[in-house]
Amino acid sequence: MKLEILGEYSVHHLKKDVLSGIVVGIIAIPLGLGFSIASGINPVTGLYTTIVAGLLISIFGGSRFQIGGPTGAFVPVLLGIMLQFGYENLLIAGFMSGILLIIFAICKVGSLIKFFPQSTIIGFQSGIAVIIFTGQIPNFLGLHNIDKSKYFYLNMKEIFENLTKVNIYSVITAALCLLIILVVLHFSPKSIGISYLLGILFSSLISSMLFSGQIETISSIYGKIPNQLPIPHFPQVTIDKMITLLPSSFVIAILVGLQSLLTARVADEMTQSKHCSKRELIGQGIVNMVTPLFHGIPAAGEIARTVTNIKNGASSPIAGITHALFVLFVLLLLAPYASYVSLASLAPVLMLVAWNISKREQFSTILKDKSTHSLILTTTFLLTVFTNLTVGIGAGLCLSLLFFLKRRMKNNHNELKETK
The missing domain is CATH 1.10.287 (Helix Hairpins)
Structure with missing residues (x-):
């Protein structure tokens, strides 16, 4: 299918794909950092995941418009696995989910997506939105020393008990980032990626000038972001670990498949095209088997980036490949500067993402x-x-x-x- 599309390819298509890939790459960087932090993981893993998963899903996936990477839907699941089993076991669970996805594809599970009740889909997407939104309240308020739990009510209880420790400098920084984003979107509604980037850059810059040492940054909590891809490595696997992590890997596989096929269906509706569900699941399986080797977290097709890709004129997988290479370029050249981004600046971005995926009207x-x-x-x-x-x-x-x-x-x- 992809080769047939490329047979009609032209220089005009290439320009559109490259431009779209860069725009999507700009959006992917703050989301990759933010989703990793929200999942309790080092932020650089979000960039590794964006690069590796974004490249592979564009090559092996079943939709030529699909953009893969870390997604908000995984935040509560990954946070729960991290708190219970730790980071290395999360990588194993992600790898196992990739194997399960290929098995799903062979068994033609992808065809069952059309029978998934809309009320269930909207219910869990709205639930995920609430978890992501409330999960960013501590970063917005500067409450970085509170305990994290996999349970919503315990996290809310912890926030309320620590309201007296609110950092006013974090609140000002987060509010400034939110204001910049909303102003940019007011004058240019389609500039989502640019608004996120400008909001994060300017609010982080101003806070570093006026509130130096008063608010937490990526480097102060997680250390500096290395400007290189990691050497491929995989943690030691045992039968006991595999049995223990099987339920978690099954949940990840179901979520990856559901998220990716739903996103591919949205792309089909927007472009009057048709994706291959079997190939999509195999592609996602490959992605989630390879990404952990580069310290990446589970990934899937992501609707915001895929829709942005289509709206910017993408016509082939080259746009997705360009998006991954752009993020790699930024990692190699600009990673040290990203270390100074304030956590308060990332909070409004993820809150807006949660707001946009909440399905409020359908709900x-x-x-x-x-x-x-x-x-x-x-x-x-x-x-x-x-x-x-x-x-x-x-x-x-x-x-x-x-x-x-x-x-x-x-x-x-x-x-x-x-x-x-």
Whole structure:
């Protein structure tokens, strides 16, 4: 499919792809840093993931518009695995999820995506948005010494108990970043990546000049960002570890597949094209087997970057490859400067990302319906927020199945009565 597209390729297409790749790369840098920090991981792993996953999914994936990398949907899952098992075991779980994704592809699981209830999808996406948004409150307020938990209510309790320790300099820095982003978007609604970048750069620069030593930066918490890719390495794997991490890897695989296929479906609708679900899952499997070798976290197709890619005129996988190479270029040349970015400047960016993925309109529409769909939505949402994503999706699917069986039994009963 991709070779057929490239057969009609021209210099005009190449220019569009390169430009789109650079724009998406600008968006990917702060998101890669931010999603890693929100997941309790060193921020540079987000850049490694963006580079490796972004390159490989453009080469092996089933959609020519898909942009792969770290996503907000993984934040609560990765944070939970990090807190329970640690970073090296997270890499193993990510690798195992890649194997599972290839098995899913061989079993043609991708075709089942069309049967996934919309109420469940919107419920868990909205739940993830709440977790990401509230997870950035400590960085916004400068509360960097509080305990992190995998449970939403414990994190909120910790924030409320430490409100007296709010760092006013962090609040000013975060508010300035948010203001810059909103002003840029007001005058140029399509400049999402530029607005994020300008907000982070200017607020970090001003805070370093006026509040030097008063707020936390990437380097003060995580150390300086190295300007090189790591040497491929994989932690020691044992049978016991594999058995222990199998449930986590299964959750990651399900989430990667769901996120990637939904994003590919959105890309199809925008471009009147058609992706190959089997190839997409195989591509995502390869991505998540290779990325851990470069210290990267699990990755999937990401809707904001994919939509931006399409809106900027991309027509082939070259745009995705360009986006990965652009981030690599920035890592090699500008990584030391990224170390001075304030954590307060990243908080508004992730809060806006959470706001944009929250599905507010669809959530409200289904909720007002007051039907079985609204019950499934509410259950999935609340369990995703207050327990975890696995329980939320599982409960949503079980409820959907129960209501489906109930309708079938009722229809069969009515048909039987009519026959009599």
